[in-house]
Structures are given as C-alpha cells and as structure tokens.
Amino acid sequence: MIDRRTALAGMAALFGAPLFAPIARAAGLVGKDSRPVISDGPPSVQVFSPVQRALMTQLSERVVPTTDTPGAIKAGVPDYIEKLLADWALPQERIPILAGLDAIEAKCVQDYKVPTAQATPEQLDALLTAAMNAQFADGASFFWAFRQLVITGYYTSEIGMTQEQEYLPVPGEYHGDYLYSNVNKVYSA
Template identity: 70%
Template structure:
C-alpha cells in the first residue's frame, strides 16, 4: 500500500515550479529521509479560528466535492491544511491563506449578508471564482495556494489514493488497443 509520504513526494511533479512552499518543504523531506512527513495528531499550533476552520471545510468541499466518491471533508483535507500550515509553513507562508479567508468572509458578508461558511454552495463557488480571478484582495495568491493544499491533501489521503484513484504498483500488461470506454479509474503509483 502506498503511504502519504510516498504520495507527497510525487506531488511535486503535479504542480511544478509554482509549488506552495509548505508542500515543497514536506515533499523535500519525504525524498530526503525516512522520517514521517506528516506526523499523526493535531497541528503543533492552532492556525485557524473556529470560524476560519469552518470556512476552510466549506471551501475544501467546493474544490473537491462529494460525488460518487468521498469529497475533501471526508478525506480530512481541512485538518491536513491546518497541519501543513502549522508544522511546515513559515509565518509568511500563512499570509495568503489567512488574508484570502478574511477577504472571502468580508465579501460574503457584503454580498450575501451571511458568513461564507454558511453561504450556499453556489455562493461559495462564486466567492472562490472571485478569488481565482483575482477580484478579491490577494485572491489569486490565496486561490492557488489553497487549491494546491486541497488537491495535495486529498490525493495523499487514504480516500484519495484508494477510492478516487486505484493504486496498482504494476497496473497490468500493455494493451495499445484497449477501449477507452472500459477504463474505470486513473491509476496512481
């Protein structure tokens, strides 16, 4: 079975040169040593307030929602994000995430008169789109770092590796004429 350390080391190729610094640090440690990259247990410090934690959960689920496979919340991505920011981020690395959450919350209160964590999924999608298009203060920096954290957390989790993808160290023989319509899942290794 693949573990989070091995999966994290493979994440570098997914994002290339624009990899968010805490992910790069953790991935570099995974390649350099045999120590666990993401230790079990809670983060060493609390990075988020309770309302920010609720917003991170809501937005994570909008990036990778529950469909026929579990979403980001089921894969414990919000806890992974806080762990990464607490244990692998420098204080300056946290700034775009915390500022982005604050900007999204302020915009939600202005536009919808409700906390962003309590907004409808459509409203949360609109808020994330504003961030992605840099129409919120620091939005683009927030969105790229947040998206990377969500995707990394999900695809290095047990759910992401075993339910969303199918882990086969050797997926089988080569068949160049295999019909694409019969492909069930994308393989990861």
C-alpha cells in the same frame, strides 16, 4: 503502499507552477534543514480561528466535492491543511491563507449579507471564482495556495489514492486489445 511524503513528491510535477512552500518542504523538495520530524498527532499550533476553520472546510469541499467518490471533507483534507500549515509552514507562509479566508468572509457579508457559514454552495463557488480572478485584495495568491493544499491533501489521502484512482502496487499484465470504453479510473502506482 505508498506513503504520503512520496505521493507529495510525485504530485509536484502536476501543478506546472511553483509549489506552495509548505507543500514543497513536506515533500522534502526544499528546506532540508533541521526541522523536526512531524508527529502524526494534532497540529503543534492552532492556525485557524473557529470561523476560518469552518470556512476552510467548506471551501475545500467546493474545490473537491463529493460526487460518486468521497470529497475533500471525507478524505480528511481540512485536517491535512491545518497540520501542514501548523507544522510545515513558516508563520509568514500562513498569511495568504489566513488573509484570504478573512477576505472571503468579509466579501460574503458585503455581497450576500450573510456570513459564510450560512452561504449557499453557489455563493461559495462565486467567492472562490472571485478569489481566482483576483477580484479582491490578495485573492489570487490565496486561491493559488489554497487550491494546491486541497488537491495535494486529497490526492495523497487514502481516499484519493484508492477510491478516486485505482491503486495498483504492481501494474497488471498487458492486454493489447483492452477497449478504452472499459477504462473507468486513472491508475496510480
């Protein structure tokens, strides 16, 4: 089966924009310096405060929600993001994510008079849209990096590769008369 690093390298072409540096570094596309091999264990440093971690978890599920397939939380995206930022990001590369989470928390209290932990899914969607449209300081840089983290975390997870997509390690035989209406998933190999 494909490993996460190979999947990360394959995801690079999907964004059509420069990759967030920690993702590119983890995929082995840049910075082939003397950084140590990262263990499968917990993150080497604590990146998020409890409030930031809870918000990051909520927002990741808003980017890739649970539908007929599991969403970002079930796929382990929050743990992936924390591990990637702890072990592959330089301290200054964490700033857009941390500052963006703090700005979203402040905007939620300002606009809705509740902390993000009590915000509705619609309010969280509105906050993400405000970030995407740069309606607050550093919102666009947060959204750009955060969306990449969530998407790569999801589509390089086992759930993303095997439940959202159909994994075929060796593509099947050719059927020239296969009806398009029978296609229900995108295949990855």
